[in-house]
Amino acid sequence: MKRLPTCFLLLGLAACQRETPAPPAQQAPASAPAEQAQAAPPGPVELKDVIERDPRYIIGISYPQGMDKYPGLASELQRYAGAARDDLMQAVDGLGGEKPTAPYDLSLAFNVLAETPQVVSVSAAGSSYTGGAHGNPLVARFVWLPQRNELLQAGSLIADKDGWRAISDAVREQLHASLSQRIDADEIEPADRARMLKSGLRMIDEGSDPDAGNFGQFEPVLDAAGRITALRFVFPPYQVGPYSDGVQTAEVPASVLLPHVAEAYRDLFAAPGA
Numbered sequence: 001m002k003r004l005p006t007c008f009l010l011l012g013l014a015a016c017q018r019e020t021p022a023p024p025a026q027q028a029p030a031s032a033p034a035e036q037a038q039a040a041p042p043g044p045v046e047l048k049d050v051i052e053r054d055p056r057y058i059i060g061i062s063y064p065q066g067m068d069k070y071p072g073l074a075s076e077l078q079r080y081a082g083a084a085r086d087d088l089m090q091a092v093d094g095l096g097g098e099k100p101t102a103p104y105d106l107s108l109a110f111n112v113l114a115e116t117p118q119v120v121s122v123s124a125a126g127s128s129y130t131g132g133a134h135g136n137p138l139v140a141r142f143v144w145l146p147q148r149n150e151l152l153q154a155g156s157l158i159a160d161k162d163g164w165r166a167i168s169d170a171v172r173e174q175l176h177a178s179l180s181q182r183i184d185a186d187e188i189e190p191a192d193r194a195r196m197l198k199s200g201l202r203m204i205d206e207g208s209d210p211d212a213g214n215f216g217q218f219e220p221v222l223d224a225a226g227r228i229t230a231l232r233f234v235f236p237p238y239q240v241g242p243y244s245d246g247v248q249t250a251e252v253p254a255s256v257l258l259p260h261v262a263e264a265y266r267d268l269f270a271a272p273g274a
Helices: 004-016 071-093 161-185 190-207 254-260 263-268
Strands: 050-054 057-062 104-115 120-129 136-145 218-222 228-235 248-253
Touching: 050 071, 057 071, 071 104, 071 120, 071 136, 104 218, 120 218, 136 218, 161 190, 161 228, 161 248, 161 254, 228 254, 248 254
Parallel strands: 057 104
Antiparallel strands: 050 057, 104 120, 120 136, 218 228, 228 248
16 A cells, blocks of 8 residues: 555654663554454544644554445444554653653554455554553454455354364464574574574464454455465464564464355355365
């Protein structure tokens, strides 16, 4: 999206002024879409990019063009951005009028990942800095079903506990393999490798426990006909690994998902082997 660099330029300018303070306590990212989507507003929702500058903070929020035609989705994007801004401004208010060593900043960009008559997928990516060694990552996914006027939610999509166990098993297998490959690439001593592997596996297993709450961020993988062939589950830093590992993903194919997908959503998926 053409306007994205403006937001991240502002973030970069702020970052250049920072010292390196002690690492902060881990903060929770702005709230992801609620498990139960609220009703779409009756009227249109206008999404406008936001640029705010102040001696104490910088805010840059960028929206994709064309999302206004989906008022329910536009409302969800606007709500997420508003929550992130509110969190930042609460931290600014806590300064008591003093100027921080480095400006607090919020940089957030929404991008369209897929758009078909059946499915619209949008990502949110950015960072909120309110002191410390680095910003708090903002990671979210929104899957809108235009023909149903509905935000697709993990808890509604998978109908039973067996489904979450199957998804958890598939995700863990991929994340375990990725962790092992990363550690092997560092060529570290066997004792250190064993320690790092044990710690990493524990984080993965805790963050991918078979519960809908751990898999709320996902994006559909579509075939040429617009059917879902897999779901790519997205895990922000700290959920299944340290901050240094960044955002991690794991793809679960329709063949694993379909036996557990709620009947109302099965027509969105491609038949296995099709």
